[in-house]
Amino acid sequence: MCRREYLMHLDDPYLEVAELIIEPGGHTRPHLANHSGRDYGIVITGQVVVEFERRSETLSKGDYIAFDADVAHRTVNVSKSPARVLWIIAHDRSEAGAQRRSGVVDS
Numbered sequence: 001m002c003r004r005e006y007l008m009h010l011d012d013p014y015l016e017v018a019e020l021i022i023e024p025g026g027h028t029r030p031h032l033a034n035h036s037g038r039d040y041g042i043v044i045t046g047q048v049v050v051e052f053e054r055r056s057e058t059l060s061k062g063d064y065i066a067f068d069a070d071v072a073h074r075t076v077n078v079s080k081s082p083a084r085v086l087w088i089i090a091h092d093r094s095e096a097g098a099q100r101r102s103g104v105v106d107s
Helices: 095-102
Strands: 002-006 015-022 038-045 047-052 056-060 064-068 073-077 083-090
Touching: 015 073, 038 047, 038 056, 047 064, 047 083, 056 064, 073 083
Parallel strands: none
Antiparallel strands: 002 015, 015 083, 038 064, 038 083, 047 056, 047 073
């Protein structure tokens, strides 16, 4: 289980800032998934694994990760207590990114 506590207004289409609180053994989503933009994470407490299709990164308190979010990913808490992670998503600012965010995609 993962709870997101947003630390900003959600009316900004280009930026999300949230604290993720992930229970032991919990994850941000059941399967790997991708989206436009770039993700940044800083572990506040606990230990998490950020899983990608071909690799994974183990992060502990104070560790930082940044990656292009078009690579499928998810975050899993591997500690015995809740993990807290500051998570920032900078969405794609291009016209194509705006279309993806709005659900409008050219065929």
